[in-house]
Amino acid sequence: GESVGLHLPTLSVQEGDNSIINCAYSNSASDYFIWYKQESGKGPQFIIDIRSNMDKRQGQRVTVLLNKTVKHLSLQIAATQPGDSAVYFCAEKLAGTASKLTFGTGTRLQVTL
Amino acid sequence: ETGVTQSPTHLIKTRGQQVTLRCSSQSGHNTVSWYQQALGQGPQFIFQYYREEENGRGNFPPRFSGLQFPNYSSELNVNALELDDSALYLCASSPELGGETQYFGPGTRLLVL
Numbered sequence: 711g712e713s714v715g716l717h718l719p720t721l722s723v724q725e726g727d728n729s730i731i732n733c734a735y736s737n738s739a740s741d742y743f744i745w746y747k748q749e750s751g752k753g754p755q756f757i758i759d760i761r762s763n764m765d766k767r768q769g770q771r772v773t774v775l776l777n778k779t780v781k782h783l784s785l786q787i788a789a790t791q792p793g794d795s796a797v798y799f800c801a802e803k804l805a806g807t808a809s810k811l812t813f814g815t816g817t818r819l820q821v822t823l
Numbered sequence: 824e825t826g827v828t829q830s831p832t833h834l835i836k837t838r839g840q841q842v843t844l845r846c847s848s849q850s851g852h853n854t855v856s857w858y859q860q861a862l863g864q865g866p867q868f869i870f871q872y873y874r875e876e877e878n879g880r881g882n883f884p885p886r887f888s889g890l891q892f893p894n895y896s897s898e899l900n901v902n903a904l905e906l907d908d909s910a911l912y913l914c915a916s917s918p919e920l921g922g923e924t925q926y927f928g929p930g931t932r933l934l935v936l
Contacts, residue, residue, distance in 0.1 A: 742923045744924065744925075746927075751929075752929055752930075753825075753827075753913050753915075753927035753928050753929045753930045754913070754927045755825075755927070756924060756925075756926060756927075759923065799865050799866075801865070803923050810856070810868045810879050810881065811856075811858075811866075811868060811923075811925065812868070813858075813865030813866050814865050815863070815865050816864075816865055
């Protein structure tokens with residue numbers, strides 16, 4: 711069935727260190743994955759996405775890695791800053807399901823000074 | 824800011840009442856999706872509208888209904904409110920049908936007493 715799970719509900723990282731947020735998905739028919747950042751009281755904010763025909767994609771300070779063999783997705787944030795503190799969601803889209811995204815429960819990233 | 828706006832920001836209703844939530848999509852975006860986000864959970868897909876027609880629906884009962892207007896703005900209507908309907912309701916727009924990247928608004932916080 712459709713499910714997107716996250717390994718760690720809370721991740722604490724020191725400012726300046728790199729953060730790695732992991733996500734497992736169960737549906738091999740998913741063809742698109744996306745990471746969102748959600749700050750308290752706000753809607754999810756797009757960070758980066760990746761299609762299933764890729765295994766890595768880089769943005770500004772962020773990298774998404776996709777391992778289809780083990781159905782695993784990760785978000786790497788370089789030089790983590792206090793402004794990165796938020797809940798991070800991964801979401802997947804099944805091929806042929808228009809734009810329906812299936813979200814996991816989220817990982818809270820806490821950046822300590 | 825994504826350019827997606829929602830109104831109202833907060834709302835309190837009682838069980839059995841009806842509610843209408845509104846969303847204005849980002850300029851140039853013709854596809855609107857609605858999600859329900861319970862506290863501490865990831866967003867759950869309700870339905871999607873494209874060119875004023877429903878295009879995909881999640882596991883929500885018929886008392887959740889919607890509309891899309893010629894200017895691509897959208898409404899979410901919920902009848903016979905239940906306590907479990909208390910949640911953050913998110914609207915997301917995308918530039919085309921099948922465009923996976925969805926841009927979210929700030930949401931409407933609904934509390935049902």
